[in-house]
Amino acid sequence: MKEKYRRYAFFLTILLVCAMTGAAELLQEKEIIFPEITALAVGAWAAPKQLWKTDRLRIWASITLFAVMGVLIVRCIPLPIYAQMILAFAVSSCGLLWSGTNFAPMISAMVLPVLMQTDTWIYPVSASALAAVIVLVQKRMEKIGWRSEGEFMPARLEKSDWIMLVRRVLTVAVLAAPALWLDMKFAAAPPLLVAFTSMTEPGTALRKKPAAAVMVVTACAAAGILCRYGLTGLLGLPLTVSAAAATVVMLAVMSGTGIYLPPAGAITILAMLIPADQMLFYPLQIAAGFAALVVCALVIAPEREEKYIEDAGEEGI
Template sequence: MKQFIKNAIPYISTLLLVGLMVGIAELLNEKEIIFPEITALAVGYMVAQKRSWKVNGKRMLLLITICATVGVLIVRYSGLTLFPQMIIAFSFAQILFMFSGTTFAPFVSAIVLPVMMQTKSFIYPISAVVLTILVIGFHQLFLKMEIRQDEEYIPVMLNSKDDIIDTALRIVCVAIVGFVAIYFDFKFVIAPPLLVAFTEFSRPRNKVRNKPIKTVLVITGCALVGSLSRYLFTIKLDLPLTVSALIATLIMLLILTYTKMYMPPVGAITILSMIIPQSSVITYPLQIFVGSVVIILLSRVFFMWRQDKKIYENDYELTAH
């Protein structure tokens, strides 16, 4: 029973975090407080037995802070339309990824989300920072309670010649897919969590892309859970959005546990369905399905063949100097 309780604490903590975030957003009527990527951080840094990225708390907080702030600044001051804003935000994140000394991809969503949602309020980065601090705090608590084991963080090098090629390829791929998606008003094909997933799937030695059908099903299933929860409980039954978010998060966690596919981006995909325009709720799962198929195909066709043939000159996780 003691072990069962220990295993349940990260799940309960994730639900508490989501309930607190969405509840405060509803209470203050500030949608910008909802930071979907915090659910991804919870999955990768709290729920998963081993953390999903080579990163420590300080760098995680710094990267989220920088990207959330820059995303809002792009919307407020660039004067550009959605598509060029998206490409600038994604390109900035990809370059930062190369020199971050980490494999922590969720900050890609932190900068792209405010651009996609056209968020101009600085409440968004403040919320992102506070919520990230809470995730880091939970993680430290789990270490003290011996629910999780400490893992040494060693900075990694991701700026070799091959990494630069991969970065350029990602930007080109997102630019082409994004142009088509935005042109046809199907923009959630490049939803921020999918861009995080694309960044992770297109990295060397990524194992998820070897299970393309299962990966797409899990991603789409969680998007469907989020949309259905919001549609049934909030739109139809007029219950608080917090109820929808908690139910969706619980089911998402059960899906990840059952499938053993602890992909952090699906947490953000689930919660993103709570803040998209109501007109997009019905088509959201379809858009996520299309987007997930596209990123899996791109990852396998343009990245996996190069990486598996060992064209890389250096190990992609050499210690940074």
């Protein structure tokens, strides 16, 4: 993205969050709030260059499909939440490989309704509509010269990709068990699983800055909670105001550090959805869970031959 236009992308990101949260408050349907849309806005609008090797059709289709599948798991597969989560992660991870892309946010689209036990069709409808907004606005940005068009060629599947998928699923299965058992389910929050998946991919720049990634994600989690508690909890302002303020802080953190980490955007808005009694420990759960996932990513995924070339100029997943 051209530097002089980035402030417009930031404004559009804040506007999208306000529209989404405002609609949820107006209609009293919290399922309209789709945290991963903030991640998409960061990666497709605000970052210097799109942070995923994919195309617009795949972005919209994968978010829509896996959001529907996540709700179907909750509605139709009567398993404990732990088993549902691992199933959702495994299926969406397979979908990521079959798509020929590195667009890991599709994982969050499927796992989030399972974690939150969302069984209403409002969630996938909202996710699909918001993803459509993301790709249409991005197309317009490219047409008027705000962003340069990227090229996409589906990656070839190799045996090592399937081996890595098994490692990811086993890792998440091991780490999610104590998180759920200790009632710390947000230590396995879907955006963290997205970041974990991305950090096991070859060529991911943030593998070289794992501590910075943890700090950015934790700061965004804290920003989300502090804005919600201070503005909505103490001052009684609408949740939309809290979400907008948290998004401003999140974008400031990313711009200031030069680390455009889409899952951190989703973590920021997820703070608007969690139960009130979980707010105090939310940033701690996020920090602990992500630190564990980052360590595991570095252990299970030694450097491999790169299939994706990152040249965004700034760090990102």
